[in-house]
Amino acid sequence: MSRLTPSEIEPKWQAAWAEAGVFTATRDGNRPKYYVLEMFPYPSGRIHMGHVRNYTMGDVIARYKIGTGHNVLHPMGWDAFGMPAENAAMAIGGHPKTWTYDNIATMREQMKPLGLSIDWSREFATCDPEYYGQQQSIFLDFMEKGLVYRKDAMVNWDPVDMTVLANEQVIDGRGWRSDAPVERRKLTQWFFKISDFAEDLLEALDGLDRWPEKVRTMQANWIGRSRGLQIAFELATPFEGVERIEVYTTRPDTLMGAGFVAIAPDHPLAEALEAGNPEIAAFCADCRRMGVSETDAEKAEKTGIDTGLRVKHPVRPECGLPVWIANFIIMDHGTGAIFGCPAHDQRDLDFSRKYGLPVVNAFTTLNDAAPVADKALVPIKTEKVRWIDHFAGLDVATGEEAIEATIAFAEKRGWGRRKTQLRLRDWGLSRQRYWGCPIPVVHCDICGIVPEKRENLPVRLPDDVSFGRPGNPLDRHPTWRDTPCPSCGKPARRETDTMDTFVDSSWYFVRFTAPRAKTPTRDEDARYWMNVDQYIGGIEHAILHLLYSRFFARAMRMCGHLPASATEPFDALFTQGMVTHEIYATRDGKGRRIYHLPSDVRRDEARARLKATGEPVEVIASAKMSKSKKNVVDPEDIIAAYGADTARWFVLSDSPPERDVEWTAAGVDAAFKHLNRVWRLAAAAKAADDAEGPDDAMLRRSMHKTIRGVTVDIEAFAFNAAVAKLYAFTNTVAKADAGTGAKREALRIMAQLMAPMTPHLSEEIWHILGGEGLIARAAWPVADPQMLVEDRVTMPIQINGKRKTEISVPRDMAREDVEKLALASDVVVKALAGGRPRKLIVVPGRIVNVVT
RNA sequence: GCGGGUGUGGCGGAAUUGGCAGACGCACUUGGUUUAGGUCCAAGCGCCUUUGGGCGUGGGGGUUCAAGUCCCUCCACCCGCACCA
Numbered sequence: 047m048s049r050l051t052p053s054e055i056e057p058k059w060q061a062a063w064a065e066a067g068v069f070t071a072t073r074d075g076n077r078p079k080y081y082v083l084e085m086f087p088y089p090s091g092r093i094h095m096g097h098v099r100n101y102t103m104g105d106v107i108a109r110y111k112i113g114t115g116h117n118v119l120h121p122m123g124w125d126a127f128g129m130p131a132e133n134a135a136m137a138i139g140g141h142p143k144t145w146t147y148d149n150i151a152t153m154r155e156q157m158k159p160l161g162l163s164i165d166w167s168r169e170f171a172t173c174d175p176e177y178y179g180q181q182q183s184i185f186l187d188f189m190e191k192g193l194v195y196r197k198d199a200m201v202n203w204d205p206v207d208m209t210v211l212a213n214e215q216v217i218d219g220r221g222w223r224s225d226a227p228v229e230r231r232k233l234t235q236w237f238f239k240i241s242d243f244a245e246d247l248l249e250a251l252d253g254l255d256r257w258p259e260k261v262r263t264m265q266a267n268w269i270g271r272s273r274g275l276q277i278a279f280e281l282a283t284p285f286e287g288v289e290r291i292e293v294y295t296t297r298p299d300t301l302m303g304a305g306f307v308a309i310a311p312d313h314p315l316a317e318a319l320e321a322g323n324p325e326i327a328a329f330c331a332d333c334r335r336m337g338v339s340e341t342d343a344e345k346a347e348k349t350g351i352d353t354g355l356r357v358k359h360p361v362r363p364e365c366g367l368p369v370w371i372a373n374f375i376i377m378d379h380g381t382g383a384i385f386g387c388p389a390h391d392q393r394d395l396d397f398s399r400k401y402g403l404p405v406v407n408a409f410t411t412l413n414d415a416a417p418v419a420d421k422a423l424v425p426i427k428t429e430k431v432r433w434i435d436h437f438a439g440l441d442v443a444t445g446e447e448a449i450e451a452t453i454a455f456a457e458k459r460g461w462g463r464r465k466t467q468l469r470l471r472d473w474g475l476s477r478q479r480y481w482g483c484p485i486p487v488v489h490c491d492i493c494g495i496v497p498e499k500r501e502n503l504p505v506r507l508p509d510d511v512s513f514g515r516p517g518n519p520l521d522r523h524p525t526w527r528d529t530p531c532p533s534c535g536k537p538a539r540r541e542t543d544t545m546d547t548f549v550d551s552s553w554y555f556v557r558f559t560a561p562r563a564k565t566p567t568r569d570e571d572a573r574y575w576m577n578v579d580q581y582i583g584g585i586e587h588a589i590l591h592l593l594y595s596r597f598f599a600r601a602m603r604m605c606g607h608l609p610a611s612a613t614e615p616f617d618a619l620f621t622q623g624m625v626t627h628e629i630y631a632t633r634d635g636k637g638r639r640i641y642h643l644p645s646d647v648r649r650d651e652a653r654a655r656l657k658a659t660g661e662p663v664e665v666i667a668s669a670k671m672s673k674s675k676k677n678v679v680d681p682e683d684i685i686a687a688y689g690a691d692t693a694r695w696f697v698l699s700d701s702p703p704e705r706d707v708e709w710t711a712a713g714v715d716a717a718f719k720h721l722n723r724v725w726r727l728a729a730a731a732k733a734a735d736d737a738e739g740p741d742d743a744m745l746r747r748s749m750h751k752t753i754r755g756v757t758v759d760i761e762a763f764a765f766n767a768a769v770a771k772l773y774a775f776t777n778t779v780a781k782a783d784a785g786t787g788a789k790r791e792a793l794r795i796m797a798q799l800m801a802p803m804t805p806h807l808s809e810e811i812w813h814i815l816g817g818e819g820l821i822a823r824a825a826w827p828v829a830d831p832q833m834l835v836e837d838r839v840t841m842p843i844q845i846n847g848k849r850k851t852e853i854s855v856p857r858d859m860a861r862e863d864v865e866k867l868a869l870a871s872d873v874v875v876k877a878l879a880g881g882r883p884r885k886l887i888v889v890p891g892r893i894v895n896v897v898t
Numbered sequence: 899g900c901g902g903g904u905g906u907g908g909c910g911g912a913a914u915u916g917g918c919a920g921a922c923g924c925a926c927u928u929g930g931u932u933u934a935g936g937u938c939c940a941a942g943c944g945c946c947u948u949u950g951g952g953c954g955u956g957g958g959g960g961u962u963c964a965a966g967u968c969c970c971u972c973c974a975c976c977c978g979c980a981c982c983a
Contacts (some may be wrong), residue, residue, distance in 0.1 A: 263901060267978080655903045893918075
């Protein structure tokens with residue numbers, strides 16, 4: 047009997063698919079389209095198991111949808127701009143472009159053996175000038191529509207590397223590479239007006255009912271719309287022309303408990319006060335020093351300083367509230383000023399106790415609150431409260447009513463107005479880096495900022511740059527930087543900032559619909575293929591990438607690049623879990639861990655030892671595969687040893703796709719053994735022979751149940767459950783005393799049901815069992831509803847809800863007959879002891895419950 | 899602190915949505931075949947037990963003839979956000 051040899055059959059079928067063009071997508075009005083997409087990879091160098099899991103899931107969906115008659119688009123590309131390429135260029139020399147394209151070539155060659163149903167004819171990298179040139183043209187369109195602007199913004203500046211650092215590159219206030227103290231610098235930068243769309247981006251989340259709740263919540267929190275009241279607190283005596291302080295609150299109902307007003311150290315009023323008061327100046331300077339590092343700010347104690355100014359309480363003007371400058375007030379939030387309500391806010395209470403400020407109850411709850419000690423009384427939103435001073439015509443209200451009543455009252459009296467506040471800030475897209483999409487504008491001393499002419503796009507990155515010196519190479523590249531003004535023709539300078547790489551990934555999915563078009567999109571293709579029906583990727587992109595893509599869809603629609611029908615980029619989103627693996631470590635002389643590759647460790651029974659020396663190895667709990675922990679399993683090695691089908695089958699088995707799956711050698715062996723077992727069963731059923739067997743009917747019923755079960759599971763992304771049903775069906779086929787005809791039929795169906803997961807093995811089985819054409823193109827089997835119902839059913843009999851026995855009855859037996867049979871069974875007779883049941887529940891075909 | 903999620907055998911996890919808890923896989927035990935085997939085949943495998951049964955889906959309570967599933971409450975862990983005004 048021949049053995050399963052993946053190294054032979056896998057390339058064979060991959061070639062067959064390529065030759066038949068099975069996965070090449072073209073528009074076809076006769077079939078429903080289905081666009082399935084996995085988040086495209088960054089070409090870091092090699093693919094890892096996370097990629098394998100991600101793309102396998104997408105592939106299952108894609109192949110299943112082909113089977114169900116859909117015209118499937120399943121493309122792949124490369125998110126190819128970004129810092130690692132520049133870092134590599136600095137560390138090992140060479141050019142980011144070479145490094146990137148080499149990595150792409152390597153990873154493409156690693157991906158192809160996985161047998162993914164990808165339309166490779168649509169492949170592109172975001173660093174291709176053909177792609178980023180179109181992106182530049184979109185940028186100019188956004189400019190024309192007023193969706194782009196420039197403003198000053200703070201950046202982390204590394205004075206040694208002469209570069210801007212992302213927040214995650216700042217470690218303990220120092221640059222991650224240079225270790226130099228990071229400075230805060232003001233730079234004029236480019237921004238996208240994402241805030242223009244904030245309301246729509248928030249409200250449309252409700253319609254994304256096929257997105258995980260978690261992601262929708264995270265986006266909603268990120269946009270952070272709050273409704274509240276902006277109050278003008280009048281200064282008792284104006285200070286240098288300032289007459290009032292604007293304060294924003296989401297809890298206007300607590301206004302009567304206001305004990306103080308506090309402003310941020312960066313507040314204009316604070317800055318004005320600094321000039322005449324050295325103590326205040328010292329305090330503010332102190333706060334700013336803390337402000338550099340956010341982790342410091344978190345730990346810092348709440349401190350403040352009295353300005354000596356007083357404001358009037360809008361409802362009780364006779365009350366003067368002190369104005370403080372406090373370190374925990376942030377200029378970016380609201381108006382940069384708050385009123386403190388110590389009785390009902392813990393932070394304000396702590397502050398008030400520290401500085402001896404008054405604590406005033408705003409309201410008591412209906413059951414009369416205890417006096418405030420060290421714990422603020424925070425009424426629940428739905429709780430009825432009674433104002434101590436009922437100024438709004440209401441004296442008892444729930445939190446929401448109280449808030450509304452206060453806002454209405456404030457607007458009527460004119461000291462406040464309703465305000466909706468957003469947390470979402472505009473998207474700063476400037477990056478002072480080389481390896482990104484150049485921003486296509488020119489700075490002219492005469493004309494100002496001038497967009498590059500369309501016919502000059504793409505503004506290509508120059509190749510002749512060096513990374514030996516710190517700073518942005520574009521800045522010191524005179525022939526590239528110096529360019530005539532597109533408007534007046536006089537000498538001018540190119541913008542040397544490039545775009546955030548999130549821009550590249552905000553519209554790539556649209557570009558896949560017409561990757562070679564001379565315009566960013568082509569209407570008939572975008573109209574046909576958009577939206578992406580199913581998007582699959584990691585939860586780490588829950589906020590930025592997905593939010594930016596949603597913004598781009600709207601902005602591109604505004605510019606005519608997307609049809610009105612393309613409402614959202616991704617109709618359905620699935621976030622898959624990671625592939626984890628144990629970590630192996632030994633200790634060095636100082637007790638520090640030294641990590642070891644799984645391939646260097648031998649595990650037998652309970653112990654693990656180094657293969658080379660036999661030294662015992664500490665096994666640390668499973669974690670995300672990472673180079674530094676050396677717990678990476680290389681997909682290439684697994685494919686070489688077991689084949690792609692085994693790797694695919696394994697990553698789909700056992701764990702639900704949204705959870706992490708632990709990579710284990712035993713699990714991979716089990717997957718491989720199972721595929722071999724299916725292969726042997728198929729080989730045994732190969733001989734044509736029409737003999738029937740006693741289990742033929744049972745096998746067919748089981749087959750139809752499996753068809754239905756696997757179909758439902760794939761639709762529901764329950765791949766682990768689908769795999770389990772296929773295991774169970776394999777057991778049934780193996781044990782059935784059935785004729786070869788029935789077994790052949792069963793195995794052909796099994797091959798089809800497995801094809802989305804193990805496409806090569808399935809083709810091979812399909813082929814030897816006489817299937818027509820390629821299984822990749824075969825119509826997905828449909829379960830016969832009549833075969834799903836058994837003639838006889840086993841009904842458990844419960845006494846008082848506890849299962850005691852069972853009866854086997856014809857499926858459609860009349861209720862009365864079931865009752866009689868149940869009552870006649872030994873245990874029931876015994877339990878009733880001659881009496882009658884108090885109640886008798888019969889759920890036909892399901893269960894009998896006798897209540898005594 | 900706010901928000902989201904998870905909790906089921908030794909382990910990963912099923913459960914047609916209120917109807918036989920533990921499917922399927924791993925690990926383990928026993929037996930068999932071939933044995934060079936880490937192959938293959940068969941059987942067993944929640945816990946307790948006086949072998950009659952009792953208990954059992956994080957704890958407690960409730961609804962119901964019936965609860966892993968619904969409600970209340972508490973606990974633990976994971977993830978996200980956060981001096982958010």
